[in-house]
Amino acid sequence: MENKLKKNEMKALNNVKYNQTIEFKNKPVINGNYSVVGPKEGQGHFGKFFHYVMKNDLFNEKTYEKAEKKMIEKALSGAIHSAGLKPEDIDLFLAGDLLNQIISSSYAARSFDIPYLGLFGACSTMAESLAIGSCFIDGKYFDTVACATVSHFSTAERQFRFPLELGNQRPPTSQWTATASGSTILSLKGQGPRITKATFGKVTDYGISDVNNMGAAMAPSTMSTMVAHFKDTKTKPEDFDLIITGDLGKIGSEILIDLMEDKGYKLGINYCDCGQMIYKEKQKPLMGGSGCGCSASILNSFIINKLRKKEYKKVLFMATGALLSTTATQQGETIPGITHAVVIES
Amino acid sequence: MENKLKKNEMKALNNVKYNQTIEFKNKPVINGNYSVVGPKEGQGHFGKFFHYVMKNDLFNEKTYEKAEKKMIEKALSGAIHSAGLKPEDIDLFLAGDLLNQIISSSYAARSFDIPYLGLFGACSTMAESLAIGSCFIDGKYFDTVACATVSHFSTAERQFRFPLELGNQRPPTSQWTATASGSTILSLKGQGPRITKATFGKVTDYGISDVNNMGAAMAPSTMSTMVAHFKDTKTKPEDFDLIITGDLGKIGSEILIDLMEDKGYKLGINYCDCGQMIYKEKQKPLMGGSGCGCSASILNSFIINKLRKKEYKKVLFMATGALLSTTATQQGETIPGITHAVVIES
Numbered sequence: 001m002e003n004k005l006k007k008n009e010m011k012a013l014n015n016v017k018y019n020q021t022i023e024f025k026n027k028p029v030i031n032g033n034y035s036v037v038g039p040k041e042g043q044g045h046f047g048k049f050f051h052y053v054m055k056n057d058l059f060n061e062k063t064y065e066k067a068e069k070k071m072i073e074k075a076l077s078g079a080i081h082s083a084g085l086k087p088e089d090i091d092l093f094l095a096g097d098l099l100n101q102i103i104s105s106s107y108a109a110r111s112f113d114i115p116y117l118g119l120f121g122a123c124s125t126m127a128e129s130l131a132i133g134s135c136f137i138d139g140k141y142f143d144t145v146a147c148a149t150v151s152h153f154s155t156a157e158r159q160f161r162f163p164l165e166l167g168n169q170r171p172p173t174s175q176w177t178a179t180a181s182g183s184t185i186l187s188l189k190g191q192g193p194r195i196t197k198a199t200f201g202k203v204t205d206y207g208i209s210d211v212n213n214m215g216a217a218m219a220p221s222t223m224s225t226m227v228a229h230f231k232d233t234k235t236k237p238e239d240f241d242l243i244i245t246g247d248l249g250k251i252g253s254e255i256l257i258d259l260m261e262d263k264g265y266k267l268g269i270n271y272c273d274c275g276q277m278i279y280k281e282k283q284k285p286l287m288g289g290s291g292c293g294c295s296a297s298i299l300n301s302f303i304i305n306k307l308r309k310k311e312y313k314k315v316l317f318m319a320t321g322a323l324l325s326t327t328a329t330q331q332g333e334t335i336p337g338i339t340h341a342v343v344i345e346s
Numbered sequence: 347m348e349n350k351l352k353k354n355e356m357k358a359l360n361n362v363k364y365n366q367t368i369e370f371k372n373k374p375v376i377n378g379n380y381s382v383v384g385p386k387e388g389q390g391h392f393g394k395f396f397h398y399v400m401k402n403d404l405f406n407e408k409t410y411e412k413a414e415k416k417m418i419e420k421a422l423s424g425a426i427h428s429a430g431l432k433p434e435d436i437d438l439f440l441a442g443d444l445l446n447q448i449i450s451s452s453y454a455a456r457s458f459d460i461p462y463l464g465l466f467g468a469c470s471t472m473a474e475s476l477a478i479g480s481c482f483i484d485g486k487y488f489d490t491v492a493c494a495t496v497s498h499f500s501t502a503e504r505q506f507r508f509p510l511e512l513g514n515q516r517p518p519t520s521q522w523t524a525t526a527s528g529s530t531i532l533s534l535k536g537q538g539p540r541i542t543k544a545t546f547g548k549v550t551d552y553g554i555s556d557v558n559n560m561g562a563a564m565a566p567s568t569m570s571t572m573v574a575h576f577k578d579t580k581t582k583p584e585d586f587d588l589i590i591t592g593d594l595g596k597i598g599s600e601i602l603i604d605l606m607e608d609k610g611y612k613l614g615i616n617y618c619d620c621g622q623m624i625y626k627e628k629q630k631p632l633m634g635g636s637g638c639g640c641s642a643s644i645l646n647s648f649i650i651n652k653l654r655k656k657e658y659k660k661v662l663f664m665a666t667g668a669l670l671s672t673t674a675t676q677q678g679e680t681i682p683g684i685t686h687a688v689v690i691e692s
Contacts, residue, residue: 062677100673103671106669109549113548114548118669119464135481139487203455203456328449336452
């Protein structure tokens with residue numbers, strides 16, 4: 001009996017290794033999640049699913065940067081609370097955001113007394129943190145890990161494009177950075193949806209240099225990671241209840257569908273993009289939402305809800321990042337993209 | 347026999363978990379390392395140990411940012427070559443740097459066709475990447491992982507302080523951002539020094555707001571991680587041949603020695619700081635070197651050399667990061683620090 005147990009445990013610990021994909025034998029459980037969004041996002045399609053809708057974009061702070069920090073702090077503490085835990089129960093905090101030196105995440109980490117690893121993957125951060133966090137849990141390095149990310153329309157516009165006060169007109173290909181944050185708690189034990197696989201993406205660049213066309217810049221990297229995932233795991237688009245990217249927007253999603261078709265994969269009605277769905281048409285989002293908080297907030301509300309209720313059985317969550325830098329752009333560089341993926345099963 | 351083997355393997359896989367420290371049972375091997383530095387660093391104390399000294403700060407590129415990207419690319423390919431491997435043998439690239447959107451690392455990742463995780467830990471990045479990379483190797487998620495970081499004096503000054511063209515005078519507490527890069531290859535198999543433990547740091551802030559006094563901003567976080575390491579592993583300063591921080595500089599090291607004494611630990615002559623040592627006194631570095639490349643280049647040349655020759659048996663490498671942001675500073679924020687640590691044994 002003892003030997004049998006050991007054999008099973010051995011098997012459990014012997015991780016199957018693919019090319020870019022890891023299959024988790026101990027399948028980390030999502031036992032806590034929380035989402036915080038701004039007023040505009042609260043009026044969008046997912047308004048009633050978000051846990052907390054801010055009354056104003058400043059979140060009663062003096063600057064948008066301070067508001068952004070407060071949002072990720074609220075998302076993190078909400079997720080910890082929803083898991084029935086206390087901050088001291090969290091072994092590690094994995095987070096990143098769009099701001100230079102990821103200040104929202106780092107200052108939030110200062111507020112909680114938890115070991116912290118700062119990440120930068122632009123809008124791919126939610127999947128990056130879940131993929132790394134899942135390895136830490138699956139490998140039994142930590143019992144409980146918190147993952148989080150945040151973005152804010154006003155801080156992102158100021159940093160990457162123009163300050164709002166300038167009143168610039170937005171070109172038709174532009175996306176609207178969501179004011180949103182999401183946090184997930186991963187544990188070795190508990191009941192709930194589980195992360196079963198993670199695919200680590202490669203930096204991919206098809207030569208887009210237009211800072212107002214992020215969807216086109218990111219789509220090739222999403223195709224690269226999606227093809228790697230399907231090949232590594234011998235799956236196809238039909239094997240998932242939902243394949244969700246975040247955030248390619250309208251143009252980017254269409255490019256992805258075309259790119260995937262070129263590779264022999266047909267994305268059907270089970271494919272959606274968070275950026276394309278977060279706002280209602282009357283909110284005039286142009287190509288849709290973007291920002292790492294967009295997919296993070298939808299994942300940590302609507303999608304995880306559906307997984308908990310077993311209305312979704314298997315979801316491929318792909319967070320897509322545009323590695324946009326104003327300095328590099330000014331020096332003639334194009335915008336590379338990166339996409340990481342995790343599979344969540346109910 | 348078979349059972350015995352399984353028992354041993356089981357034991358090997360059952361990772362001992364401490365509070366902030368992970369002890370690796372499969373002890374990842376350092377089987378490749380490389381360092382690239384600028385001309386000033388080449389004239390410093392470690393000049394003859396660095397693998398490659400650039401003839402000029404621009405590295406024959408048009409901008410300092412492009413030079414910085416070329417440096418990390420050279421460090422990465424040098425490390426891969428020194429391990430007797432090819433880029434396609436590397437399963438994952440873990441990197442970060444000081445520039446906004448970690449462009450040096452992300453654009454370098456674009457040049458190599460390797461799955462990539464972007465990190466941001468300011469000058470703590472070398473230890474952060476080694477700590478995460480070691481978990482990936484130890485947990486058998488990947489066979490071979492590359493870790494790297496880079497910094498450049500001219501890009502850092504432009505981004506964090508003043509453009510060089512302004513000719514600003516440097517205050518006496520300031521440190522000199524090293525133009526340097528280092529890369530390490532970690533594998534499950536092979537001969538060489540091994541990473542045996544990693545301690546994940548917490549964001550710590552004692553209220554320093556002077557952007558020209560980074561050492562003082564970082565020292566409290568270094569104390570926090572060092573005390574956690576000693577307590578978690580039941581060790582003391584005398585147990586190491588070398589305890590090396592990077593980069594507190596002169597003031598920061600003195601503050602660390604005082605802070606550790608308050609906690610009951612006496613740091614003796616086996617304690618050094620990379621920033622304090624990289625330049626010669628006649629080079630007028632004021633408080634010493636800084637930048638994530640400073641400790642990365644010294645680790646990946648002098649220190650790993652000494653470990654290979656078994657002149658050092660056990661080294662505690664602590665990379666210290668100041669989470670400095672010009673936006674946050676302008677909004678009245680203080681500068682938090684974070685320090686991650688790894689133990690390397692010969």
